[in-house]
Amino acid sequence: MVKVNIPTTKLNNGIEMPVLGLGTWLGIDEKLQFLSSDVPKLIEALSYAIDIGYKYLDTAHLYRVEPEIGEVVNKKIKEGVIKREDVFITTKVWQHNHREADAIQSVKDSLRRLNLDYVDQVLMHWPMSISPDGIDEKIDYLETWKGLEKVLDMGLAKSIGVSNFNVEQLKRLLANCKVPPVVNQVEINLNLGQKELVDYCQSQKIVVVAYSPFGTMMPSRQPPDSPEPKLNNPLMLAIANKHGKTVTQITLRYLYQRNIVSIPKTVTKSRLLENASIFDFNLDENDVQTIAKFDVEYRTVVPVFWQNHQNYPFPEERQPYKEDIPLCLRIWKNGANADID
Template sequence: MDVPCLKLSAGNKIPILGLGTWQSKPGEVGNVVKSAIDAGYRHLDCAWFYQNEAEIGAALKTKFQEGVVKREDMFITGKIWRTKMRYEDCLASLKNSLKSYDIEYLDLCLVHWPIPHQHDGNDELMPTDDKGDLVYSNTSYLETWKALEKAVDDGLVKAIGLSNFNSRQIDDVIRNGRIKPSVLQVEVHPYLSQEKLVKFCQERDIVVTAFSPFGSPDRPWATPDEPILLEDPQLLDIAKKYKKSSAQVIIRWLIQRNIVVVPKSANPARIRENFNVWDFTLSEDDMAVISSFNRDYRFIVFYKTVNGQREFAEKDAPNFPFADEF
């Protein structure tokens, strides 16, 4: 079936369900993408930081050559990493990504984080100093935004947006930019419902995309004491009622909030299962129950332990987005 789409302020349409490609390993991501396209996915959420662009490009090329899909059938999102935020670096990074995907344009390109890292000419993902501390720069995300506006003018990308930005930073981009952000991509799931931020964006005609909708259980820094979202007893009860998995219920909860969702899986059966969410609708009561699980809990952020307490490792970084309420 055709996936329902939301219209972006840029004029193009984004499928409300896509495939996340973070942590899809080299050697496996190509088959993952091909399985997803065969299952009906037409939206791939990608990024240079994921270090798998060329393999995704090869998988796309195969599917184009097989005639399964055409380029215009696919919605492909890319992102500008923290080390690539200077104007020239941003444009160069975008062009390199297009070369890796072997396509002429992206449907959407996001500023991956508002936090800028020092860029010393190499492709180190998280530059550190001699003491092992992360090294930041003073590059403004507004400079990155100007570069993405130029990319729109040049036909390299159709829509542009933000990721991991807070409401104040989004307003800053709207105020100072020429093109309004079409999308905000952030972590959203029942333990981090982001109701205020979602409302803020939707009132401004900015579509919200949810990454890590299941709490990213395979994240490398997970600790044994953290909650496991997919095993939440109340969530499992609701899933049982609808004869669906807890993952399918979360996807449905997001879709019914008009939030685009990009779950990641490397398992072909799970990829198909995540796509099979069109034959049921959660009741208003069940939507409210799932929303009540919110505990403002972030899985996708760097933490450190100070005096036995967990705190944000990057709270002193330039433009750290999560100190504000939303």
């Protein structure tokens, strides 16, 4: 079996975190239903990923797959493939749990579902606080952060961070916290470089983690107005051919050279191996300049149903929208059979 060797980066608390991991959000279909049918594929992919050397698994309460992730990790520990300290597991606190006590309970519940004593990282999933009924609870994310700081003190997590925070929200958090966030997980890809946000995070020793690193490059995520590059883009293909790599590998390498961690999701074994095989070449300055031109500030993940809620992080990108928040983002149970609280 081919093994991969993924480097690590040091967080501002001294802990090492792999620079590439496996995202486990399976997504929702056109009927706004969670894609639970893909859970068996995810279990198989997780098992293979650990076998070939992946050490960073990114999940969340929202993703509904904490039980399966815990099952695979514990199985691999029992088999002697890994030790618990070999794998870096991130989970997230959802918007329903932004009161200090609720944030702590959310992490305890995640640990119960994962069947683990601790996680390596807990993130505040979004800065907004929204009830399962879709009501804006207007809880200050500073209160939520106090809950995460207590989670750290309790030994339930080794590190704490945020997700989907903008620069102003980060500045306010840093000015009012005891423990600074170790990461900010946000959408970053070739169309959405987020230079200002990345520069600020890196100046504050906050590691940037990119979700949706391929953006609309994938055929399944291409609205009619989405910009280049796609997988068949001539400029990207030329760079890929020059280095003997694929367009997606060039994309991940570009982010890595910006000192950005990526968590691409896939349930395909060949892609797991491909995504992690980016550490044996370098993009030159011409490559970097060519790729940088695709950054047109085009956001793939725009949750417009939250845009009128307090602390929505993209206020300048509001769009006409009158639908309710999808039920699948408000009420759910975990696990493939949706039967675990």
